[in-house]
Amino acid sequence: AQSVAQPEDQVNVAEGNPLTVKCTYSVSGNPYLFWYVQYPNRGLQFLLKYITGDNLVKGSYGFEAEFNKSQTSFHLKKPSALVSDSALYFCAVRGDYGQNFVFGPGTRLSVLP
């Protein structure tokens, strides 16, 4: 069975500081990993994905994520947080056996001015 864990319900960070939102996963086969962001009263927006190749992937709005196969993790990072980054972040996984997407419970990021 597939699963995604986001161990922190809430992450608070000061503007200008680096941020990390954690994600670990379990999947049969090779993983396809995704990060999405949701702003209030809106659908989810795609940020970045890992399919294969470089373990560090870069995405929209200055975000990046590092795939770690041995730790089955895919943490989202940004070197310098903005107040406008405050939102709900979801990690998702899909296995290469054709399974459906599974989303984590979400992490609420608050960037304080």
Place this chain on the structure above:
Amino acid sequence: KAGVTQTPRYLIKTRGQQVTLSCSPISGHRSVSWYQQTPGQGLQFLFEYFSETQRNKGNFPGRFSGRQFSNSRSEMNVSTLELGDSALYLCASSLGGLGNEQFFGPGTRLTVL
């Protein structure tokens, strides 16, 4: 390209009624997935359609059903509504490959009274 559109955006129904939600994917996308989002359960996968065939199904009762048309537009139906069906229903489309990201619509907010 126009994004994923969902209609209606808001619905209020009473217990026992049925409801049909509609989703128009991004042009060229052949996969449409549906999700239920609630504060307590997070984002739960309902089903995925690809070229008019259901490719994956989540753990929801048979009251939840869906279909996809030849133009890739999709509908989901919920019969005999229950109070617990109140949620944001999100539709997402993709090209259909396992590594392809999903693009989400704004959602339909269903309230069951």
